[in-house]
Amino acid sequence: MxxxxxxxxxxxxxxxxxxxxxxxxxxxxxxxxxxxxxxxxxxxxxxxxxxxxxxxxxxxxxxxxxxxxxxxxxxxxxxxxxxxxxxxxRYTDSPRTLAQCIKPGNVIDDEVRACVKGYRPKTW
Structure with missing residues (x-):
């Protein structure tokens, strides 16, 4: 090559x-x-x-x-x-204090927690 x-x-x-x-x-x-x-x-x-x-x-x-x-x-x-x-x-997303939502007898349950977060009104 x-x-x-x-x-x-x-x-x-x-x-x-x-x-x-x-x-x-x-x-x-x-x-x-x-x-x-x-x-x-x-x-x-x-x-x-x-x-x-x-x-x-x-x-x-x-x-x-x-x-x-x-x-x-x-x-x-x-x-x-x-x-x-x-x-x-009636249902606001504004949070509330625990003192505003607590049930008589100082009972804290799911309804109170929902009220504190503003998911349900206080009815008690």
């Missing part, structure tokens, strides 16, 4: 190796082109899911309504007749 043939052979081998390396690099980069579209899809979905979870929680609905009324009043969009506070509910 002459030197010319040997050089040609090794040049062909080198080109084949370069082609294989380029193909492997393309395959490695292939997943990267999907990252940005996936983020553009996932971030709004996560925001929608968080908003839905907040909207379904009854405690957060009252909070959102209060924030909305406050925002409208700050922007000057709410009229004075519409800005009345909602009627307080």
């Amino acid at each position: 002459s030197e010319k043939d040997r050089d040609w052979y090794w040049q062909q081998v080198k080109q084949q190796n370069q082609k294989q390396a380029q193909q492997e690099e393309r395959q490695r980069r292939n997943w990267r082109q999907w990252v940005r579209p996936l983020l553009w899809l996932l971030i709004p979905l996560l925001l929608i899911a968080a908003g839905t979870a907040l909207w379904r929680n009854p405690a957060s609905q009252l909070w959102l309504q209060e924030r909305w009324v406050l925002l409208q009043s700050r922007l000057g969009l709410a009229s004075t007749t519409e800005s009345t506070a909602p009627a307080p509910s």
Whole structure:
């Protein structure tokens, strides 16, 4: 084999190796082109899911309504007749002290604990 043939052979081998390396690099980069579209899809979905979870929680609905009324009043969009506070509910999430909810005879049970956390009204 002459030197010319040997050089040609090794040049062909080198080109084949370069082609294989380029193909492997393309395959490695292939997943990267999907990252940005996936983020553009996932971030709004996560925001929608968080908003839905907040909207379904009854405690957060009252909070959102209060924030909305406050925002409208700050922007000057709410009229004075519409800005009345909602009627307080019998079941509030505001905690109470144990002294306010304790049963006669200093009895503490599940009903008293629920009253302290604001889950049930004091009926005793």
